[in-house]
Amino acid sequence: MADIREPSRSPTTGRPPADEAVTATEAVGKDPEMVELERRHRRFVWPTTVFFLVYYMALNVLAGTSPGLMGTKLFGEFTFGYLFALSQFVMAFVVAWVYSRWAAARMDPLAADLRGKLHREQVKEKEVTE
Amino acid sequence: MSHQSLSLTLFVVFVVITLGITLWASRQTRTAVDFYSAGRRIKGWQNGVAISGDYMSAASFLGIAGLISLFGYDGFLYSVGWLVAYLTVLLLIAELLRNSGKYTMADVLAYRMRQRPVRSAAALSTVGVSIVYLIAQMVGAGALVKLLLGLEGDAAAILAIAGVGVLMIVYVTFGGMIGTTWVQIVKAVLLMAGTVLLSFLVLTKFGFSMNKMFADAATASGKGDAFLAPGLRFTSTIELVSLGLALVLGTAGLPHILIRFYTVPTAQAARKSVIWAIGIIGSFYILTTFLGFGAAALVGHEAITKADKAGNMAGPLLAQTIGGGEGSFGGDLFLAFIAAVAFATILAVVAGLTITASSSFAHDFYANVLRRGQERDEQAEVRVARITALVIGAIAIVLASFARGQNVAFLVGLAFAVAASANLPTILFSLYWKRFTTSGAVVGILVGLIGSLLLVVVGPNVMGPKGLIFKGSDPLFPLENPGIVSIPLGFAAAWLGTMLSREPASEEMYEELRVRSLTGLGAEEAEVAAPAPAPARPAR
Numbered sequence: 001m002a003d004i005r006e007p008s009r010s011p012t013t014g015r016p017p018a019d020e021a022v023t024a025t026e027a028v029g030k031d032p033e034m035v036e037l038e039r040r041h042r043r044f045v046w047p048t049t050v051f052f053l054v055y056y057m058a059l060n061v062l063a064g065t066s067p068g069l070m071g072t073k074l075f076g077e078f079t080f081g082y083l084f085a086l087s088q089f090v091m092a093f094v095v096a097w098v099y100s101r102w103a104a105a106r107m108d109p110l111a112a113d114l115r116g117k118l119h120r121e122q123v124k125e126k127e128v129t130e
Numbered sequence: 131m132s133h134q135s136l137s138l139t140l141f142v143v144f145v146v147i148t149l150g151i152t153l154w155a156s157r158q159t160r161t162a163v164d165f166y167s168a169g170r171r172i173k174g175w176q177n178g179v180a181i182s183g184d185y186m187s188a189a190s191f192l193g194i195a196g197l198i199s200l201f202g203y204d205g206f207l208y209s210v211g212w213l214v215a216y217l218t219v220l221l222l223i224a225e226l227l228r229n230s231g232k233y234t235m236a237d238v239l240a241y242r243m244r245q246r247p248v249r250s251a252a253a254l255s256t257v258g259v260s261i262v263y264l265i266a267q268m269v270g271a272g273a274l275v276k277l278l279l280g281l282e283g284d285a286a287a288i289l290a291i292a293g294v295g296v297l298m299i300v301y302v303t304f305g306g307m308i309g310t311t312w313v314q315i316v317k318a319v320l321l322m323a324g325t326v327l328l329s330f331l332v333l334t335k336f337g338f339s340m341n342k343m344f345a346d347a348a349t350a351s352g353k354g355d356a357f358l359a360p361g362l363r364f365t366s367t368i369e370l371v372s373l374g375l376a377l378v379l380g381t382a383g384l385p386h387i388l389i390r391f392y393t394v395p396t397a398q399a400a401r402k403s404v405i406w407a408i409g410i411i412g413s414f415y416i417l418t419t420f421l422g423f424g425a426a427a428l429v430g431h432e433a434i435t436k437a438d439k440a441g442n443m444a445g446p447l448l449a450q451t452i453g454g455g456e457g458s459f460g461g462d463l464f465l466a467f468i469a470a471v472a473f474a475t476i477l478a479v480v481a482g483l484t485i486t487a488s489s490s491f492a493h494d495f496y497a498n499v500l501r502r503g504q505e506r507d508e509q510a511e512v513r514v515a516r517i518t519a520l521v522i523g524a525i526a527i528v529l530a531s532f533a534r535g536q537n538v539a540f541l542v543g544l545a546f547a548v549a550a551s552a553n554l555p556t557i558l559f560s561l562y563w564k565r566f567t568t569s570g571a572v573v574g575i576l577v578g579l580i581g582s583l584l585l586v587v588v589g590p591n592v593m594g595p596k597g598l599i600f601k602g603s604d605p606l607f608p609l610e611n612p613g614i615v616s617i618p619l620g621f622a623a624a625w626l627g628t629m630l631s632r633e634p635a636s637e638e639m640y641e642e643l644r645v646r647s648l649t650g651l652g653a654e655e656a657e658v659a660a661p662a663p664a665p666a667r668p669a670r
Contacts, residue, residue, distance in 0.1 A: 029645045037648055045221040053378065056214045060374035063207065063360035064367025070203070071359025077344035079358045081203055088210045089412050095217055096408045100401060103225075108398060111649040118651050 028118050037110045044102060052095055059084055136462050140470040151312045170392065170654065172311055174399035178406020181390050183314030185212075185381075185407070186321055186414055187263075187479040188270030188442075191472055193539025194415075195448070196441025198422020199434050202347070202357035204364050205422055208539050209415035211377025215546075216411065218382040220404040225397035226561050226647035227388060232654050234486075235385045235553065236494045239560050242639035243568040246502070248556075249494035251575040255552040256385040256494075258579050260487035261526050262548055263386075264480060266541035268294060268530030271476045273442045273538075278469050288531050295527045297477055310481050311393060317478035322414060324471040328445070329417045331452045332424035343420070346427035357426070369609055373543060376613030380546025383553030386486035397650050421445050428452065440537035446472060488518035532598065536591070543611055544586055551578035551616035555624040561647060564640045566624075567633035574624025581619045585612035 028034055063070055063081065070081030172180070190212065197205030231237035236252030268291045275281070275290030336342040344358055351357040364370045381387060391400045425434060425444040428451050437443040446468050450456060453464030492515035501507075533541060555574045559566040585607050592598050594605035609615070646652050 026641065026645075028649070028651060029641050034645060034649070038644060041648060049218065049221055052214060052217045056211070056378055057371065057374055059210060060207065060370040061367060063204075064364065064370040067359050067361040071355060073355075073358075076341035077348070077358060078341070079203070081359055082206070085203075085206055085210050086416070088214055089416055092214050092217055092408060093412060096220055096405050099220060100405050103401060104398075107648075111397075114645075114649045115651055118649075 027121060028114055031114065031117065033110055033114055033117075037107065037114065040106055040110075044099070044106075048095060048099065052091065055091055056088060059088060136466040140466045143470075147316070151309065151316065154309075170395050172393040174394055174402030175406050176311070176315060177390055177394045177399070177403035179318045179410065180311045180314040180393075181387060181403060181407040182410040182414070183316075183318035183321075183478050184386055184390060184482040185411055186318065186475065187538075187542060188267050188472065188476045189539040189542035190414065190418070191321060191325070191475050192270050192274070192442045192445055193266075193537050193542065194418045195421035195425060195445040196434070196438070196443070196537055197363065197539055198418060199425035199429070199444035199448075200431065200441045201363035202351060202353065202423070202426065203360050204362055205539075206419065207360070207364075207370070207373070208377065208543070209418045211374055212381070213408070213412050213415050215378045215381035216404060216408045218379060219387070220401070220408070223382050223388070223557065223561070224391050224400045224404050227557075228391040228394065228397045228400035229647045229650045229653040230561070230643060231392060233389070233392060233493050234490045235388050235557070236490065239556060239571050240494075240498070242560060242566075242636045242643050243571055243633070246499045247568055247572045248575075249498045251572045252553075252556075253490045253494040253499075255548075255575050255579045256490035257487045257522065258583065259383070259385060259545055259549045259552065260483045261522065261529065262583075263384075263542060263545040264483050264522070264526035265530045265533050266538045266545065267476045267480050267483070268526055269533050269536060269541060270442055270538040271473070272530065272534060273438045273440075274446065274469055274472055274476075277437050277443050277446060278466075284531075284534065287534055291527050291530050294473075294476060294480065295523045310478075310485050313478045313481055317474045318410065320471050321475055322410065324468055325414055325417050325421065328449060328452070328468065329420035329424075332420045332428070332448070335424070335428060335452065340419075343423055343427060347423040350427050350430055352431065366609075368614060369611065372547075372609050372614035373611040374613075375617055376543060376547035376550055376611050379550035379554055379613075379617060381549075383549035383551075383557065384546070385490060385549075385553065386482045388557075389486055389489065392654070395655070397653075421448060424448055440535060440540075442538055484519045484522055485515075487522050488515040491515070491518040491522075540591075540610070547586075547611050547613040547616060548579065548582045550613060551582040551620040552576075553578070554617070555621040559624055559628070561643070563628075564637050565628060566640075567628045567631045567636050569631035569633075570624045570626075570628030573627030574620055577623035578616060578620025581623075582612050582616035585609075585616055 062084070067081075070079060070084070072080045074080055074083060189208075194205055194208050197208060199205070227238055230241055234252070235256060236249045239248040239252055271294040272287035272290045275293070276286050279286065332343070333340075336346065348354055348357040353362060356362060360370075364373070391403070394400050394403055422444065425448040429444065429447045434441055434444045434447060437447055446465055449468035450461045450465035453462070454460035492511050496514045497511045552575050555578060556571045559574070560571065586592060588606035589612065590596055590605040590608065590610055592605075593600050594603060595601055597605065607615075
């Protein structure tokens with residue numbers, strides 16, 4: 001993957017430097033690495049979002065529909081409802097931890113790589129102009 | 131020394147410390163990026179602490195403890211919702227937002243859309259959400275001062291509200307974002323320390339047995355086991371779902387939380403700051419169990435509602451009881467400490483909200499709409515932000531005097547509903563939906579904002595027998611929190627507005643936005659001393 005390089009197609013003459021960056025960004029947008037980065041991101045964040053929303057709304061729905069179940073004492077005075085609510089905290093901590101590990105391993109290297117490509121592209125364009 | 135003068139002394143000490151920090155920070159505020167975004171030099175963990183400071187408001191400290199102490203289990207549902215909400219921010223918003231924006235929430239919209247309409251709409255909703263949020267903080271401040279000074283009547287509460295308002299304006303106008311960030315950090319540390327100490331002391335009263343605490347709370351409440359189960363505050367499933375949606379989706383639309391991600395240098399730092407915030411805020415909300423059930427068992431329903439009928443004073447009263455009770459030195463000292471922490475909490479949140487709303491007005495409306503983004507005079511922009519802070523503070527003070535007697539957690543829940551309805555649909559669509567247009571964004575924001583506010587006004591808390599107006603008739607809208615109607619309404623309006631229009635330019639710019647938001651290419655960089663460009667990371 002790393003040796004795929006987008007050719008610098010941007011016309012550089014007569015354009016202000018800010019526009020050059022935009023053109024180079026466009027080139028990076030079509031890079032297979034960019035497509036992969038976007039695919040990975042969406043395939044992780046959306047299913048995870050659905051999961052935590054369903055898990056969270058289950059608490060509210062059960063609180064409304066089944067106060068009896070929620071009030072059932074499981075250990076001493078600890079009710080099912082309180083333990084289910086506490087489990088939401090555990091769920092949030094775990095999801096946050098898993099996401100940060102995942103993003104560091106699967107997102108950050110690709111993003112850094114793409115930034116590197118853009119930098120080289122810009123340097124090249126600058127050389128052409130000069 | 132009476133508890134009044136003791137608490138006042140402690141409070142004054144805190145104010146002097148924070149004003150000192152603010153004054154120091156004001157000397158570091160030179161440019162607009164300093165004023166709005168602290169030069170993007172805030173570290174990830176520092177920002178995480180500051181987010182926690184911004185987030186754990188009077189609603190969390192005073193409101194939730196009050197709701198749990200009066201209604202038991204149902205109050206704890208606020209704690210859960212307000213934490214889980216951070217997953218929405220972490221997964222969908224924080225990093226992409228950091229890479230796409232500059233100073234305000236509207237920057238993300240303006241990136242791919244026509245600036246003037248979207249900035250006007252976003253400035254309006256930022257100011258709207260912030261004012262609703264501010265009202266709740268002011269109500270908390272008013273209740274606290276009434277308790278501290280032992281004053282009766284409405285005049286005292288209004289005076290307290292005005293006093294907090296003046297302090298807030300000093301914070302914001304002198305300190306800007308750097309000052310506010312450090313105030314948040316100091317406050318977050320104080321609040322956590324106070325809460326951990328209070329929770330620990332509650333546990334000692336029950337021989338470190340949570341079982342005994344729950345049992346005593348249930349007995350003292352007079353409700354028995356029902357106190358440990360849902361149903362005392364919320365009986366309708368629809369009301370619960372409506373509140374739950376507002377809480378879990380609202381955070382991602384809160385302008386004062388979102389702009390905190392501009393203060394860090396990179397998307398990774400933004401991610402790290404949310405992780406820190408989740409850890410700190412999560413621990414705090416778990417501890418609300420001890421504040422709430424502890425107050426129910428040790429202070430008791432009657433004493434809590436006597437001090438404030440919405441329960442807002444449960445936490446401070448718990449401190450007084452644990453310290454030895456009213457009139458004892460220990461009780462007065464501990465009450466003073468917890469009250470000073472609560473004051474710090476409110477002041478810091480008020481400062482964060484005010485700077486957000488005033489930045490948005492100055493940057494989005496004044497600089498980019500009125501001045502059409504030409505001849506950027508950053509000094510003038512900062513001056514406008516400072517004047518706006520004065521005006522917003524005044525509006526919030528006036529409105530808060532009408533909302534006295536409401537629980538502050540409930541009031542903030544309304545601000546979350548407004549944020550989730552007006553801001554979240556447009557932020558999500560502009561980050562993830564290529565087809566999204568300016569019309570969709572403007573219609574979505576306006577319908578979500580006006581719809582949610584209107585449903586609150588015709589709902590049971592403003593209209594009807596329990597409300598402020600038309601006490602003879604039933605409210606037009608049955609739910610206290612409008613989330614279940616207004617959030618889908620905001621999404622539907624943004625979708626419909628988009629489908630009825632076409633904007634090829636927005637679709638083109640989306641291509642750039644997706645690269646920039648995911649990789650950080652071309653994102654606003656940290657202000658560094660040396661102007662040398664950052665070296666590219668070696669490719670792996």
